[in-house]
Amino acid sequence: MTGTTKNCVVVIGVGMTGLSVVNYLLRKGGDIDIKVIDTQMVRQGSVQLPSEVELHAGGWNMNWLLNANQIIVSPGVALATPELKEAAAKGIEIIGDIELFARDVSVPVIGVTGSNGKSTVTSLVGEMAKTAGINVGVGGNIGFAALDMLMNDHALYILELSSFQLETTLSLDLAAAVFLNFSEDHMNRYIGMGDYHDAKLRIYLQAALAVWNQDDTKTMPVEHANAIRFGLTDGEYTLTLRDGFEWLTANDEQIMPVSDILLVGRHNVANCLAAMAAADAVGIERIAQCAAIRQYRGLPHRCQKVLEQDGVLWVNDSKATNLASTLAALNGIRRDGKLHLMVGGDGKGANFVSLKPVLEKLNVTLYCFGCNGQSFSALVERPVVVETLQQAMDIAAKDAVSGDMVLLSPACASFDQFLNCMVRGDTFAAYASVAVSKKHEDRS
Structure with missing residues (x-):
């Protein structure tokens, strides 16, 4: 940086978020020198960086870091990283892409966080807005990078926000900040549950309205002047009975029967209540909210039915990357026969013992795969322990009979064997018919 008066910005990470930051900074223009660091070994030609942006890959460049005017870090890199702590100690500003977005956006924004269900609620509120004819951008931790969406003339943004982004x-300045639920996750990143919880609570900073879960007091905002509750048992957005049927109810007004919801499971009833509260905060018409709820079938890789053959139902819940998501799936799906449940992958330091009492109540065969598959093996008496997901599917296909369900709900991240949870889910969906065909070939 010697000999130049340019403002030096160092971007950490060359994935989707990092590239969106670089492109945003170039669009903004000005006298700026952009440099990119990625600790993984990548080559300049293998990424979509403009030729004028210098890349240092395969480790840290402390000269760049300590001479930067600003560091913009991708969510996957922890602020506790020693190199970043050294830069922070020098007084260098370290922010993320969502902070850049916050400093530029001029229309209402809804933010959604939680250990489970945030993708569903984010996309459902987006569908409500689209149904109402609103030009809405949906992204953040799901779909589009937040900064990329600023290129479009959106009248409203719905952002899924992870704890990493909130840090x-x-x-x-959120029009509504929604905190859905809180449970153990990312213990390989945080010092403990308190550290993780503090990160999640940051969603309420600057929010005009805090929307929290009455059934999970860990989501309660601390001293927020304007807060409302949703919940299955109580809250401004809750359930009431009429003529023996449950109704979604907002501020004592019965809106629509629960039986109209296409999504499966009690957790998704709560998600609909949270989505209604967020939609009300920005004036989305009630008729559009209800129409979206009646039509919304959920996200890929989230309790997604991928095959039903010989009376056996195969369900892809690959987005269940933590224990809470798997517990929600088990509570939400019903089947008369045996459940063939596939768990495992990168456990992120979590303890899975709370799954044991739930499994004890089910007619279940547990298939444990991946690098932390053994962590589940003590939860049932006769687990099936294998190395890969495909091996588990082959065995399940042979053993499953009409009325059974084969469910991939891993409670773990996918990075030990797959690029991401979507690739894991796609593998499950594509291989299901192959596994069934193998079964028929073996019998013929």
Whole structure:
């Protein structure tokens, strides 16, 4: 940086988020020198960086870091990383892409976080807005990078926000901040549950309205002046009975029967209540909310039915990357026959013992795969322990009979064997018919 007066910005990470930051900074223009660091070994030609942006790959460049005016870090890199702590100690500003977005956006924004269900609620509120004819951008931790969406003339943004993104966000003025639930996750990143919880609570900073879960008091905002509750048992957005049927109810007004919801499971009833509260905060018409709820079939890789053959139902819940998501799936799906449940992958330091009492109540065969598959083996008496997901599917296909369900709900991240949870889910969906065909070939 010697000999130049340019403002030096160092971007950490060359994935989707990092590239969106670089492109955003180039669009903004000005006298700026952009440099990119990625600790993984990547080559300049293998990424979509403009030729004028210098890349340092395969490790840290402390000269760049310590001479930067600003560091913009991708969510996957922890602020506790020693190299970043050294830069922070020098007084260098370290922020994330959502903070850049916050400093630029001029229309209402809804933020959604939680250990489970945030993708569903984010996309459902987006569908409500689209049904109402609103030009809405849906992204953040799901779909499009937040900064890329600023290129479009959106009248409203719905952002899924992870704890990692919230750590580096200071000034996001949310029209509504939704905190769905809280449970153990990412213990390989945080010092403990308190550290993780503090990161999640940051969603309420600057928010005009805090929307929290009456059935999970860990989501309660601390001293927020304007807060409302949703919940299955109580809250401004809750359930009431009429003529023996449950109704979604908002501020004592019965809106629509629960039986109209296409999504499966009690957790998704709560998700609909949270989505209604967020939609009300930005004036989305009630008729559009109800129409979206009646039509919304959920996200790929989230309790997605991929095959039903010989009376056996195969369900892809690959987005269940933590224990809470798997528990929600088990509570939401019903089947008369045996459940063939596939768990495992990268456990992120979690303890899965709370799954044991739930499994004891089910007619279940547990298939444990991946690098932390053994962590589940003590939860049932006769687990099936294999190395890969495909091996588990082959065995399940042979053993499953009409009325059974084969469910991939891993409670773990996918990075030990797959690029991401979507690739894991696609593998499950594509291989299901192959596994069934093998079964028929073996019998013929």
